[in-house]
Amino acid sequence: MAASPAETLFPELGTIAGAAFGYILGFASQLVLEWLSSSRNQLSARLDELCADVRTAASAGCEYWLLENDEDNLLLLSAQIVGLQHAIEGMIAHLNSRIELDESTSAERLLFIEALTGGKFQVVGRPLERARIMQIHAAAAALIILLKKCRDDALRFQMR
Amino acid sequence: MTAVLNIAKEYSRAPAGRYRADGPATGERFREDFLKPALERSEYVEIILNGTGGYGSSFLEEAFGGLIRDRYLTLPEFRRRIKLTASGAHIIYKRAIESHVEKAAGGK
Numbered sequence: 001m002a003a004s005p006a007e008t009l010f011p012e013l014g015t016i017a018g019a020a021f022g023y024i025l026g027f028a029s030q031l032v033l034e035w036l037s038s039s040r041n042q043l044s045a046r047l048d049e050l051c052a053d054v055r056t057a058a059s060a061g062c063e064y065w066l067l068e069n070d071e072d073n074l075l076l077l078s079a080q081i082v083g084l085q086h087a088i089e090g091m092i093a094h095l096n097s098r099i100e101l102d103e104s105t106s107a108e109r110l111l112f113i114e115a116l117t118g119g120k121f122q123v124v125g126r127p128l129e130r131a132r133i134m135q136i137h138a139a140a141a142a143l144i145i146l147l148k149k150c151r152d153d154a155l156r157f158q159m160r
Numbered sequence: 161m162t163a164v165l166n167i168a169k170e171y172s173r174a175p176a177g178r179y180r181a182d183g184p185a186t187g188e189r190f191r192e193d194f195l196k197p198a199l200e201r202s203e204y205v206e207i208i209l210n211g212t213g214g215y216g217s218s219f220l221e222e223a224f225g226g227l228i229r230d231r232y233l234t235l236p237e238f239r240r241r242i243k244l245t246a247s248g249a250h251i252i253y254k255r256a257i258e259s260h261v262e263k264a265a266g267g268k
Contacts, residue, residue: 078216082176086214089249102251109252110259117216122177122186 040155043098047151050091051144054112057084058140061116065132078122085113099154105146112139162243163202165194168211175215178222187222195223196232199241209246215253221260228264235265 010016064077089109096102115135120126167175171194172185179188198205209215227233233241238261246254 078176082214082216086249089214089252093248093251106252106255110256113252113256114217114259118218118221120178121216121218122182123179123218124177124182 043095044151044155046091046095047099047147050088050095051147053084053088053091054140054144054147057081057088057112057116058136060084061136062133064121065129065136068128078117081116081121085116099150101147101150104150105143108139108143108146112136112143115139161202162204162206163198164206164208165198166208166211168208170194173212175212175219177216178218187219188226190219190223191226195227199233204241204243206243206245209244209250209253210248212250214249215256217256217260220253220256221264224257225260225264228261235261 060077060080064074064081067074067077092101092105092109115132115138119129119132165171167190171190175185175187175190177183177186180186195205195207224238228235228238244254244257
């Protein structure tokens with residue numbers, strides 16, 4: 001086959017073009033891998049923050065249910081608990097477009113919310129409820145385990 | 161006709177507490193002064209849960225479970241006449257209400 005005019009003038013054009021294409025392909029692949037890695041790290045960090053919020057809410061909940069005759073601190077703690085509970089729900093809703101959390105953790109979240117803010121929560125003169133301390137921590141642990149499992153499943157899927 | 165009750169706009173952005181004595185925006189007050197009158201006026205009531213900074217489970221149980229416990233509505237009536245609307249972070253509260261009314265109907 002006869003050489004094209006460009007090949008006649010620049011015999012190494014094919015080699016240069018091939019090298020350039022290879023470089024661009026390699027660069028693009030690296031960009032995609034970096035983007036994937038960054039996305040995975042960000043998701044993982046968000047899930048860690050979510051688990052930390054669950055722990056903080058559980059601690060605040062235990063403090064609330066063990067506190068007596070201190071209306072100011074009860075008010076402060078109850079506001080903190082509802083705020084954290086809502087922040088947890090907001091983050092789950094936010095992350096749900098990337099990782100299915102809402103349906104798969106719904107039952108555990110309901111148990112956690114009921115343990116934290118059910119019964120006589122925010123009732124004036126509510127009695128101490130020591131039994132709730134175990135319920136809160138058990139529900140928090142179950143929720144954290146499930147959140148981490150969802151994360152691991154999602155990251156494993158993204159590796160494929 | 162369907163009445164629409166937007167809790168954040170018409171009641172409080174920070175609903176809290178169970179009984180009237182617990183504060184200005186409690187579950188009992190919502191049920192007695194807002195929800196029951198809306199159900200008297202209209203066959204169907206749509207309740208918009210979005211817009212608040214969250215709900216304590218005690219508020220939701222008193223406001224909605226209380227309707228069943230007080231025998232104001234049966235569970236089938238509740239499901240037929242009340243529509244709960246929620247999105248995003250508020251979806252869980254809709255599920256919590258459904259759980260509370262089912263428990264109240266079961267006497268738990």
